[in-house]
Amino acid sequence: MWSGEIRFAVWQLVLKDYRIRYRNMSLGIFWSLLNPLVMMTVYTFVLTRIFVDPRPAFPVFLMCGLIPVSFFNFAWISGTTSLIDNAALIKKVPIPREVVPVASVLSNALHLFIQLGLLIVLALLFGKYPNRYWLLIPPVWALFVCFLCGISMITAPLNVYVRDTRYVVESLNTVMIWLVPVFYSFDRIPEKYHYIYYYNPVSALTMAMRNIVLDERAPASSLIEKFAIVSLASPVIGYFFFQRLKGRFYNHL
Amino acid sequence: MSIVRFSGVSKFFHVNRGPRLLRERLRDVFRGEGPEHRFHALSDISFTVEEGESVAFIGHNGAGKSTLLSLVAGLGPPDEGKVEVKGRVAPLLELGSGFHFDLTGAENVVLNAALLGMTRKRAAELFDRIVEFSEIGAFLDEPVRTYSSGMLMRLAFSVAFHLDAEILIIDEVIAVGDKDFQAKCLARISELQSHGRTLLFVSHSPSIVTQFCKRALWLDHGRLKMDGPAEDVLRSYQGGAA
Numbered sequence: 001m002w003s004g005e006i007r008f009a010v011w012q013l014v015l016k017d018y019r020i021r022y023r024n025m026s027l028g029i030f031w032s033l034l035n036p037l038v039m040m041t042v043y044t045f046v047l048t049r050i051f052v053d054p055r056p057a058f059p060v061f062l063m064c065g066l067i068p069v070s071f072f073n074f075a076w077i078s079g080t081t082s083l084i085d086n087a088a089l090i091k092k093v094p095i096p097r098e099v100v101p102v103a104s105v106l107s108n109a110l111h112l113f114i115q116l117g118l119l120i121v122l123a124l125l126f127g128k129y130p131n132r133y134w135l136l137i138p139p140v141w142a143l144f145v146c147f148l149c150g151i152s153m154i155t156a157p158l159n160v161y162v163r164d165t166r167y168v169v170e171s172l173n174t175v176m177i178w179l180v181p182v183f184y185s186f187d188r189i190p191e192k193y194h195y196i197y198y199y200n201p202v203s204a205l206t207m208a209m210r211n212i213v214l215d216e217r218a219p220a221s222s223l224i225e226k227f228a229i230v231s232l233a234s235p236v237i238g239y240f241f242f243q244r245l246k247g248r249f250y251n252h253l
Numbered sequence: 254m255s256i257v258r259f260s261g262v263s264k265f266f267h268v269n270r271g272p273r274l275l276r277e278r279l280r281d282v283f284r285g286e287g288p289e290h291r292f293h294a295l296s297d298i299s300f301t302v303e304e305g306e307s308v309a310f311i312g313h314n315g316a317g318k319s320t321l322l323s324l325v326a327g328l329g330p331p332d333e334g335k336v337e338v339k340g341r342v343a344p345l346l347e348l349g350s351g352f353h354f355d356l357t358g359a360e361n362v363v364l365n366a367a368l369l370g371m372t373r374k375r376a377a378e379l380f381d382r383i384v385e386f387s388e389i390g391a392f393l394d395e396p397v398r399t400y401s402s403g404m405l406m407r408l409a410f411s412v413a414f415h416l417d418a419e420i421l422i423i424d425e426v427i428a429v430g431d432k433d434f435q436a437k438c439l440a441r442i443s444e445l446q447s448h449g450r451t452l453l454f455v456s457h458s459p460s461i462v463t464q465f466c467k468r469a470l471w472l473d474h475g476r477l478k479m480d481g482p483a484e485d486v487l488r489s490y491q492g493g494a495a
Binding site: 002004011015095249251 | 327417
């Protein structure tokens with residue numbers, strides 16, 4: 001029986017990932033800014049100079065979609081491979097196994113905070129000032145993190161038994177960039193597909209962020225409801241799925 | 254009161270069941286998988302350990318000692334039978350396996366304490382004592398990558414020895430380290446014994462076994478071959494091995 005504190009263990013694992021990641025970079029957290037800046041510049045150039053989209057504050061519009069998609073990509077992949085990356089831990093220490101994928105998802109949070117900081121700076125530059133709906137940003141992101149912990153608790157054990165799982169996850173990540181209205185606007189989508197975009201937490205978050213930052217209004221309640229249902233159901237389903245599979249990790253790692 | 258109880262415990266490993274790809278999974282589904290791939294790591298093991306007792310597990314490499322201790326530590330369920338453990342277990346299986354080479358000694362101490370089951374409060378209270386016990390000194394804030402293997406060992410030991418667990422698993426780890434530190438570790442082990450902790454030992458050193466344990470269990474090819482007073486079991490084991 002393990003006698004420790006789950007929160008302390010998760011926190012230490014997150015801290016470990018953070019230290020390892022940033023200590024080996026001479027420019028440290030600058031790299032967390034560089035990647036989204038490059039992506040945003042390239043997309044802005046292509047989409048405003050080549051395919052003309054005369055939308056005001058286009059970089060802000062883009063970042064509202066790029067940040068959820070890139071966090072989703074990084075967090076889901078690291079969550080999926082977490083059990084294998086920490087095989088030594090799983091084989092030696094009776095720490096509750098759920099801690100490992102959850103800590104992996106959370107260790108992408110610093111990267112996220114830096115990017116959200118960048119979004120705020122861009123919003124200010126384009127004349128979008130803080131409004132009271134900004135208070136909704138932390139809770140919608142908290143829901144999104146719940147969603148990622150849930151799906152990681154499904155794909156992480158699968159990846160222990162079938163090591164190809166990570167490639168499926170990588171492909172789904174590529175699909176996601178087009179299933180989320182990152183480059184196009186939600187009003188281009190035919191109405192009969194709207195519910196799909198509401199039930200997909202990545203696109204729901206993108207639209208919620210645009211409502212809050214660009215339109216300066218609260219997201220539609222039908223969107224928030226569907227987003228919340230999926231985001232809260234996924235950790236529950238993930239947890240039960242994980243319980244079914246965790247017993248044999250020791251043999252398979 | 255017995256603190257560890259094994260009743261008819263078996264554990265199988267599947268041969269060729271390492272990392273798997275989809276191709277191999279599909280092949281198994283279509284061809285069917287027979288039980289002939291199974292290999293008994295432990296078969297039908299029953300014993301109990303009383304609270305405060307120190308027990309040595311001896312046997313050749315691959316006899317199932319580490320598998321047995323991993324079941325005590327709760328790293329996985331047995332395939333047959335029942336494992337009952339009352340109390341917290343400090344697994345000293347392969348010391349330092351949780352160390353990360355880019356982190357400093359101090360960071361590794363706290364990380365390991367958290368993973369091995371120390372609370373945040375206890376880790377903060379015990380930090381200085383752990384560091385002092387390890388004799389790492391000025392290297393504490395250097396990355397562990399720069400440590401000698403002896404220093405690494407000392408640090409890992411110090412963390413493990415300060416866990417507040419009722420059951421300590423000590424797997425083949427006393428043999429390393431210089432003489433002074435070894436003596437210090439042995440002293441710490443007898444101190445823990447006198448505090449009523451239960452110790453489960455794996456050691457190939459007969460002198461250490463007889464020094465700490467009155468009782469020994471001899472495992473041979475996954476079976477419990479002998480359970481009795483340490484001297485007798487050691488004598489039969491060495492007689493059989495010679």
